[in-house]
Amino acid sequence: MSQDKPVSVSHPTIRRLPAYLNILRKAQDENKTHISSTFIADKLGYEPIQVRKDLAGLGITGQAGVGFDAAELIDAILGFLGWDNATDAYLIGAGNLGSALAGYKGFKDYNLNILACFDSDLRKVGTEIHGKKVFGMERLAELIERTGVNIAILTLPDKAAQEITDKIVEAGIRAIWNFTTVKLDVPDGVIVERVDLAASLALLSRRTAEAMKNDK
Numbered sequence: 001m002s003q004d005k006p007v008s009v010s011h012p013t014i015r016r017l018p019a020y021l022n023i024l025r026k027a028q029d030e031n032k033t034h035i036s037s038t039f040i041a042d043k044l045g046y047e048p049i050q051v052r053k054d055l056a057g058l059g060i061t062g063q064a065g066v067g068f069d070a071a072e073l074i075d076a077i078l079g080f081l082g083w084d085n086a087t088d089a090y091l092i093g094a095g096n097l098g099s100a101l102a103g104y105k106g107f108k109d110y111n112l113n114i115l116a117c118f119d120s121d122l123r124k125v126g127t128e129i130h131g132k133k134v135f136g137m138e139r140l141a142e143l144i145e146r147t148g149v150n151i152a153i154l155t156l157p158d159k160a161a162q163e164i165t166d167k168i169v170e171a172g173i174r175a176i177w178n179f180t181t182v183k184l185d186v187p188d189g190v191i192v193e194r195v196d197l198a199a200s201l202a203l204l205s206r207r208t209a210e211a212m213k214n215d216k
């Protein structure tokens with residue numbers, strides 16, 4: 001396997017990488033040392049050329065007839081995504097969604113470490129959710145500044161999202177995983193990635209409606 005300098009990598013390619021990682025790790029668990037693009041493609045219902053193009057975009061090419069060295073490919077993907085070092089994050093809004101994320105053990109596979117939660121509800125402050133301490137909002141800026149945590153996960157109500165964003169950005173947060181529906185206004189250099197289950201559900205619903213229409 002060779003690794004050249006990566007060229008530009010599209011967002012769809014980046015979105016596919018976690019699925020590749022998942023397959024590679026499972027294959028490793030089954031003691032497979034080398035994996036072909038066809039193997040990965042078959043598992044995901046893609047064309048092998050798609051997988052090869054995605055990995056070539058990262059500067060990785062397999063060896064003809066041998067495929068990719070699974071361990072090297074895992075390291076290359078982790079390195080590309082910046083998942084080779086533990087990334088600490090604070091979660092803000094320890095309600096239904098926030099608690100579920102705080103308790104999701106799978107994030108450790110992506111080296112995301114939710115250090116602690118923050119909430120304005122005094123009944124939650126001082127408690128623990130899935131082993132993560134819940135701090136009051138008055139501690140948020142101080143702790144961001146002191147610990148140098150760069151990532152915030154926003155799982156609070158929409159109406160509080162912009163105000164809290166302004167505060168955490170001023171305190172030093174550089175990346176926000178935004179689960180609210182608000183389009184956040186942030187200064188240049190601060191990265192926001194919004195998660196939208198409704199968009200995904202809309203696709204599911206539409207495709208289901210079309211499939212049912214075709215069955216009639």
Ligand SMILES: NC(=O)c1ccc[n+]([C@@H]2O[C@H](COP(=O)([O-])OP(=O)(O)OC[C@H]3O[C@@H](n4cnc5c(N)ncnc54)[C@H](O)[C@@H]3O)[C@@H](O)[C@H]2O)c1
Pocket residue numbers: 092093094095096097098118119120121137155156157158160164178179180181195196197198
């Ligand atoms: N992205 C998605 O697809 C998706 C899916 C589900 C929910 N959501 C969004 O996630 C957010 C949370 O949803 P939920 O069901 O967990 O709600 P929830 O009411 O269960 O939890 C919200 C939490 O935020 C806290 N909170 C309220 N105001 C706050 C403030 N000013 N500062 C700090 N904490 C505050 C509350 O005390 C509560 O613990 C909502 O904005 C919702 O729209 C998004």
